[in-house]
Amino acid sequence: MAAKPRTQVDILSWYGLIIAATFPKTIGVSQGIIARQTGRGIWLATILAILLSAILLALVTACMTRLRTNLGTALQRLGGPWLARPMLLVEALFFGLTFLAGNYVFIGHLQYYFLPETPLLFFVAAYGSLALLASIYGFETIARFGIIAAFGSFCITAIMIPGVVWDLDALELFPVAELGWDRFALASGTVLADLVVPIGMAVSIIPMINKQTGLIRHSLLAAALSGLLIIVWPLAEIMLLGPALTAKQAVSCMTLARSAALGVYVHRYELIMVAFFLPAVFLMGALPLFSAAKALSRGLGLKEAKGLFLPILLALSAFSYWTHSDRLRANWFFGDIWPPLILVTAAVLLVAALAAAALRRP
Amino acid sequence: MKRGLSAACLVLLLLTGCWSYRDINDLALVLAVGIDRLENQRILVTLQIARPGVASGGEGGTGTQGGGAPVYIAAAEGRSVFEAIRNISLFSSRRIMWAHNKIIVIGLAQAEHGVEEIVDFFTRNPELRFRTLIALAEGDAKDVVSAETGMESQPAASIDKAFRYADLVAEAHKVDVKEFVKGHLDDTSPAVLPVLHLHEQRVIGMASKQPDPQAQEVVIQGMAVFRHGKLAGMLDQQQSRGVNLVHGKAGRVIITLPCGDAVDKVSLELVNQKVRIEPAVTSAAQPYFRIGLMVEAAVSSVGCYLDYKQRLVKQQIEGELEASLTADIEAALHWAKANESDPMGLGQHLRAKRSAAWEQFIEHWPKQMSQLRFDLQVQAHLVGGELSINPTATEREKRHGR
Numbered sequence: 001m002a003a004k005p006r007t008q009v010d011i012l013s014w015y016g017l018i019i020a021a022t023f024p025k026t027i028g029v030s031q032g033i034i035a036r037q038t039g040r041g042i043w044l045a046t047i048l049a050i051l052l053s054a055i056l057l058a059l060v061t062a063c064m065t066r067l068r069t070n071l072g073t074a075l076q077r078l079g080g081p082w083l084a085r086p087m088l089l090v091e092a093l094f095f096g097l098t099f100l101a102g103n104y105v106f107i108g109h110l111q112y113y114f115l116p117e118t119p120l121l122f123f124v125a126a127y128g129s130l131a132l133l134a135s136i137y138g139f140e141t142i143a144r145f146g147i148i149a150a151f152g153s154f155c156i157t158a159i160m161i162p163g164v165v166w167d168l169d170a171l172e173l174f175p176v177a178e179l180g181w182d183r184f185a186l187a188s189g190t191v192l193a194d195l196v197v198p199i200g201m202a203v204s205i206i207p208m209i210n211k212q213t214g215l216i217r218h219s220l221l222a223a224a225l226s227g228l229l230i231i232v233w234p235l236a237e238i239m240l241l242g243p244a245l246t247a248k249q250a251v252s253c254m255t256l257a258r259s260a261a262l263g264v265y266v267h268r269y270e271l272i273m274v275a276f277f278l279p280a281v282f283l284m285g286a287l288p289l290f291s292a293a294k295a296l297s298r299g300l301g302l303k304e305a306k307g308l309f310l311p312i313l314l315a316l317s318a319f320s321y322w323t324h325s326d327r328l329r330a331n332w333f334f335g336d337i338w339p340p341l342i343l344v345t346a347a348v349l350l351v352a353a354l355a356a357a358a359l360r361r362p
Numbered sequence: 363m364k365r366g367l368s369a370a371c372l373v374l375l376l377l378t379g380c381w382s383y384r385d386i387n388d389l390a391l392v393l394a395v396g397i398d399r400l401e402n403q404r405i406l407v408t409l410q411i412a413r414p415g416v417a418s419g420g421e422g423g424t425g426t427q428g429g430g431a432p433v434y435i436a437a438a439e440g441r442s443v444f445e446a447i448r449n450i451s452l453f454s455s456r457r458i459m460w461a462h463n464k465i466i467v468i469g470l471a472q473a474e475h476g477v478e479e480i481v482d483f484f485t486r487n488p489e490l491r492f493r494t495l496i497a498l499a500e501g502d503a504k505d506v507v508s509a510e511t512g513m514e515s516q517p518a519a520s521i522d523k524a525f526r527y528a529d530l531v532a533e534a535h536k537v538d539v540k541e542f543v544k545g546h547l548d549d550t551s552p553a554v555l556p557v558l559h560l561h562e563q564r565v566i567g568m569a570s571k572q573p574d575p576q577a578q579e580v581v582i583q584g585m586a587v588f589r590h591g592k593l594a595g596m597l598d599q600q601q602s603r604g605v606n607l608v609h610g611k612a613g614r615v616i617i618t619l620p621c622g623d624a625v626d627k628v629s630l631e632l633v634n635q636k637v638r639i640e641p642a643v644t645s646a647a648q649p650y651f652r653i654g655l656m657v658e659a660a661v662s663s664v665g666c667y668l669d670y671k672q673r674l675v676k677q678q679i680e681g682e683l684e685a686s687l688t689a690d691i692e693a694a695l696h697w698a699k700a701n702e703s704d705p706m707g708l709g710q711h712l713r714a715k716r717s718a719a720w721e722q723f724i725e726h727w728p729k730q731m732s733q734l735r736f737d738l739q740v741q742a743h744l745v746g747g748e749l750s751i752n753p754t755a756t757e758r759e760k761r762h763g764r
Contacts, residue, residue, distance in 0.1 A: 118381040118382045129370060171707075171711060172714075178717075240540070245547060258493075259492045
C-alpha cells in the first residue's frame with residue numbers, strides 16, 4: 001500500500017481547484033478566439049468541449065486512484081528514472097503553459113480595460129509576486145484558496161446574468177456551424193485546451209486528496225459544476241453581442257460585463273465582477289508555479305522544489321513580458337500556438353497515466 | 363521571506379491608485395459627442411462637457427467653478443475622428459474623459475459619407491461603453507449637441523432620459539453602440555438609428571425665466587437605416603412604429619383612434635405584445651414570412667361616450683386597433699421592399715430557423731427584400747380601462763347613448 005503523502009487536501013478544495021482552473025480563460029479570452037474561428041456556434045463548441053473534458057477527467061481520475069500515487073512516482077516504479085523524468089518535464093511544461101495563460105487573462109482584463117497606461121512590467125511583476133507568495137505558503141494554502149476562487153467564479157456569474165438577461169436574443173444562437181464543421185471542430189478543440197488543465201492537476205494532486213472513495217464521481221461533478229458556470233458566458237456573449245462583435249473583442253467577457261446593467265441605476269459594476277473574478281486568475285498563476293517547480297525538481301532529481309520557484313517564475317515572466325509587449329503577438333500565441341501545445345502535453349500525461357494504470361504492478 | 367513577500371504584495375495592493383491615476387479636477391467629462399463631416403471632408407467633433415461645479419450648484423451655480431452654463435461646448439476639426447478629438451486638447455484645460463458619455467450623435471452628412479471610422483473608434487476605446495446611446499441628427503450633429511434642451515441641467519442627460527420614455531410613442535427606439543455595431547457588422551439585419559430633430563422649443567419657460575425664442579428642443583422622431591456603413595434611408599413615424607412593433611420594441615405605445623364623430627378620439631395604450639415570425643421559402647425561391655402580432659390594450663382616455671364593456675363596442679375598438687397596427691406594419695414592410703432593406707431583422711429569423719434555405723439568400727439578402735412575401739395577422743384584445751370600470755359619461759349621455 002502506498003504511503004500517505006504529507007500534503008493533504010480535502011475534496012472541497014479539489015472541486016474549487018477544478019472550477020477555478022478552468023473558468024477564467026474559458027469564459028472570455030477563448031470565446032473571442034473561437035468566435036473568430038466558428039462564429040455563432042461558440043456555445044455548442046464549448047458544450048462539446050465541456051463534455052469531452054469531463055470524460056477525460058474521469059478517465060485520468062480513475063487511473064490515478066488506481067495508481068494511488070502521483071504519476072512521476074508511478075512511472076519511477078514502473079520503468080525507473082528514465083521513464084519518469086521526461087514525463088515530469090512534460091508535466092512542468094504543462095504547468096508552465098497554464099501559468100502563461102493565467103498571466104494572459106490577468107493582463108487582458110486589468111491592463112486592456114482598466115489601466116491601459118500602466119506599464120506591462122507592473123502586471124507581470126504583480127502577478128508573479130502573488131504566485132510566488134502563494135507557492136511559498138505551500139500547496140494546502142493554494143488548494144484552500146481554490147474554494148474562494150470557485151466561490152468568486154460563482155458570484156461573478158450570478159451577478160452578470162440579471163444584468164444582461166433582458167437584452168438576450170436567442171436568434172443569434174443559430175446556425176451553429178455557419179463557417180463549416182471543420183472550423184467548428186477547431187473551435188471546440190481550442191476550448192478543450194482550456195478545460196484539460198484539471199488533467200494535469202489530477203496526475204499530481206489526486207494522491208493528495210484525503211478521501212479517495214468516490215473520486216471519479218466527485219471529479220465528474222466538479223467538471224459539471226465548472227461546465228455549468230462556464231456555459232452561461234458563451235451563451236450570454238453570443239446572444240447579447242452576436243458573433244461578429246464577440247469575435248472583434250480582445251476579451252469578450254469584459255465587453256459583456258461592461259454591457260451589464262441592473263435596471264436604470266445599477267450599471268458599470270464590472271469592477272465588482274472583476275474583484276470576484278481575480279481569485280481564480282491568481283489561482284491560475286499560483287497552482288501552476290508550485291506544480292511546475294515540483295515536477296521540474298523531481299524531473300531534474302533535486303530534493304527541494306522551493307529553490308526553483310524564482311528561476312521558473314523569472315523565465316515564465318520574461319516570456320510573458322515578451323509575448324504581451326505586442327498584443328498581436330499575444331493574440332497569435334494564445335490563439336494559434338498555446339492550444340495545440342497544451343493539448344499535446346495533456347494528451348501525453350493522459351496516455352502516460354493510462355499506461356501506468358494498465359501496467360501497474362500489484 | 364514569507365513576511366517580506368507578503369509585505370511587498372500588500373504594498374502593491376495599496377499603491378494601485380498611484381499608476382494611471384487621474385484627478386477628477388483634471389478631467390473633462392464628456393456627456394455628448396457630435397460628429398459631422400464638413401464640406402472640405404474634414405471631421406468636426408463637438409463635445410458637450412460637464413461643468414460639475416455649476417451643475418451641482420443648481421441654477422447660477424455655487425460650485426468652485428462659478429456661475430454660467432452647466433455644460434461647456436467644445437469643437438475641433440481633424441482629418442479623422444481621433445485627430446479631431448485630440449485637437450480639442452489644443453485648447454482644453456482638462457483631459458477628455460469618455461467614460462460618462464451618454465450619447466453619440468452622427469451628423470447627416472457623415473452618415474451619408476459612412477460610419478465605418480466612428481464604429482471603429484468607439485469600439486476600440488476602453489473608456490467608452492457599449493451601452494452609450496447613439497443617434498442620427500436630422501441635420502448637423504453640432505446643433506443637437508449644443509442645443510439647450512430638456513428639463514435636466516445637462517442637455518445630454520435630458521436626451522438620455524427622453525429615450526427612456528421614447529417607447530410611449532414608439533416612433534423610435536433606443537439604440538446603443540452595441541446594437542448599432544452589431545447591425546453594422548451583421549449582413550442580415552441593418553444598423554438602425556433613431557433620428558433627432560430640432561424643433562422650436564416646446565417648453566414654454568420657467569416662472570423665473572423668460573422663454574428664449576431662438577432656443578430649440580431636441581425631439582426623437584423616426585429611424586434611419588444603414589447599409590454597408592452608409593445611410594440608406596429614413597423611416598417616417600408610421601414606418602418606424604411598424605418596425606418597432608415587429609421588433610417587439612414598441613413598449614407601451616399609445617394608439618389614438620376615432621370615436622363618435624371624427625373630432626373625438628379614443629386613446630389606447632398597448633400593455634402587452636407578442637410577436638411571432640415564421641419564415642419560409644416559396645416554391646419560386648422567394649422569402650416568405652408569417653408575421654403574427656398579438657397585443658393587449660387598455661383604454662387610456664375617451665373623448666366620446668363609448669361603453670366598451672359592451673361586446674360589440676369592444677369588438678369594434680379591437681377591429682380599429684388591429685387595422686391601425688396593420689397599417690403601421692404594412693407601411694414598414696412596404697418601405698423595406700421598396701428600399702431593399704431589412705430594418706425589422708426578418709433575415710435573422712430566416713437564418714436562425716431555416717438555416718439550410720438561408721444559404722441561397724445569404725449573399726444577396728437585403729436585395730431579396732424586394733421579393734418579400736408576407737402574411738400579416740394582428741390580433742388585438744381590449745383588456746380594460748385603467749382605473750375606470752364604467753365609461754365617463756353624464757346621465758344624459760347614458761340615457762341617449764351617443
